[in-house]
Amino acid sequence: MSGSIRDREAILREDYDAVGVAKNYSGARWTETQHARRTHRIEHAWAKRFLRWAGPLGIILDLPCGTGRFSRLLQTHAPKLLQVDQSEAMLGQMSGPRAQGAISRIPLANDSVDLAFCFRLLHHFPESVQRKEALSELARVSRRWVIASYFDRSCFQAWRHRVRGRKSNRFPQSRKTFQDEAELAGLRVVREGFIARGISEQVVVLLEKMECSDGVFKPFVQTETSSVEKRTLSNGQSHFVKRYDFPKPLRRLEAAFRHTWRSPSRAEREFLNLQKMRELGISVVQPIDWWERRDSFGFVRESWLATEAVEAPDLDTYLQAGNQPSTAYFHALVESVRAISQAGILYRGLRARNVLVTDNGPVWLDPAKASFQQNPQSVALTNEKEFREEIRRLGLD
Ligand SMILES: C[S@@+](CC[C@H](N)C(=O)[O-])C[C@H]1O[C@@H](n2cnc3c(N)ncnc32)[C@H](O)[C@@H]1O
Known part of the structure; x- marks a missing residue:
């Protein structure tokens, strides 16, 4: 078997461009049997969970998009979806914007998408070097996240294939090998999802880039x-x-x-x-x-x-750095506490660390414990007591 990803790609292109393959994939493949429908459903559930886990996204790349099996789901998670596949026949079975391209040279600049989605492709590469190249390309174009799937060799399905000695164009690997290959491509496994753990080969993974040039991953x-x-x-x-x-x-x-x-x-x-x-x-x-x-x-x-993202210090940090808020800021702060009480909001956190010092005045945050009450008078008493204590603590009274 050839070690070059390009040679393997040429074989896969032929396979998927063969007459009837794309039509079957977009039609019967995922609807024909109960097993296929179940797998399709569980794959979507894992993909959905990992997309949410990753947080807000701007651009997603779906490669290989195939016949657009995940288009609808991906569109609901980002305002922009790029769909790429190397097979003309597969792309011909779907609608919407799409482009032809191979994973060995993704036609995108570095860090140009927020998440690269690569479903049901890695198991078509028999050699570690090919999978690493594919994963490195996904890591290159993504700013942070990759969702991928691969076939796990330590499960009943893979064992049965081995015992039967059936020749197949699917190449399972161990979880350890996958993790090592991902690491070499600069990715770490964050979450794993199984279709049926120990039984089915398919594993869905959420990967995160280990390094980022502009340091956006570091929590402050x-x-x-x-x-x-x-x-x-x-x-x-x-x-x-x-x-x-x-x-x-x-x-x-x-x-x-x-x-x-x-x-x-x-x-x-x-x-x-x-x-x-x-x-x-x-x-x-x-x-x-x-x-x-x-x-x-x-x-x-x-x-x-x-x-x-409001780029401003909280009042606590601001004061600790030796700054004094302006009189206008201080008046606005007192006014905002009054407005909170008048709206019947029991804030439970009127603290200096929860209010930002911005050019436009105070901006409150972290109201997780706030509740909306019917009686503004009792709310005002509690809010003002809390606020006065904080002012005293800060030496601003
Ligand atoms: C099993 S389908 C999966 C499609 C889609 N991700 C899904 O889960 O429904 C595999 C797809 O990979 C595409 N493909 C195979 N090798 C590729 C490569 N090197 N670069 C890009 N796409 C490739 C095929 O054309 C085919 O559409």
């Missing part, structure tokens, strides 16, 4: 259960993504008693509160999106909230 806030980082998408948009993660059961249990069990996650609560406050004319950061994943008991495993 990192605690045991949360991190905040600035993301700049390939379309130039920037925002902050706050991620809450409860990997340990004890932390999940503890968080459950505070806010997450069977009630909205922190990310959802924060998103909805920010939205409502903006509607009421309160100066808070603009929320963009949120997402959560729960375990089967209803505990939140992870969630994230994306907001606009």
Whole structure:
């Protein structure tokens, strides 16, 4: 078998351009049997989960797009979708913008998409060097994320093929080999999804680039259960993504008693509160999106909230750096606390670390614990007590 990816590509092009193959792929292939329909459904579920996990996206590349099996799903996760495949016949079976191109030389510049989606291709490459080349190309064009699938050799399906000695053009590999190859291509495995663990060969993976030239991956806030980082998408948009993660059961249990069990996650609560406050004319950061994943008991495993990126220090940091807020800022701050109370919002977090010092005045953030109450008078008393204590602590009274 030839070691060159180009030679292998030529064989695959012939295979997929052969009469009837593309038509069958877009028609019967994924609908004919119950098994195929189930696989198709589970593949979509994993892809959807990983797309959400990755956070807001600007541009997605689907390569190979085949006959557009994932087009609809991918379109709902990014405003722009690029679809590329090397087979003219396969592309001929789908509609919408698409381009012909091979994975060995993706016709895109470095870091030009936010996520590269590569489903059901890697198992067609028998040689490690070919898979590494393919993964390196995906890593080159993506700013950060890759979703790929490969065939795992340590499962019943692969074992049965080996025992039967059936010749096939699908080449399973071990999970370790896949991880090593991904690493050599500059990618690390973040999440794995199985169609049927131990039985079916297909594994879906979310990969993340290990290095990024402009350093957007480094969180500027990192605690045991949360991190905040600035993301700049390939379309130039920037925002902050706050991620809450409860990997340990004890932390999940503890968080459950505070806010997450069977009630909205922190990310959802924060998103909805920010939205409502903006509607009421309160100066808070603009929320963009949120997402959560729960375990089967209803505990939140992870969630994230994306907001606009306001590049300004919080009041605490501002004061600690030896700055004094202007009188106009201070008046606006007092006014904003009054407006919050008048709107009947019990903020539960009127702290200097939760308000930004911007050229346009104070901008509040982190209202995850805020609640909307009926009685503005009692709300005002609690808010003002909290705010006064904070002012005293800061020595601004
Ligand atoms: C099994 S289909 C998968 C299509 C789609 N990703 C899906 O899951 O429905 C494999 C696709 O890979 C394409 N392909 C094979 N080798 C390729 C290469 N080197 N570069 C780009 N596309 C390739 C084929 O033309 C075919 O459309």
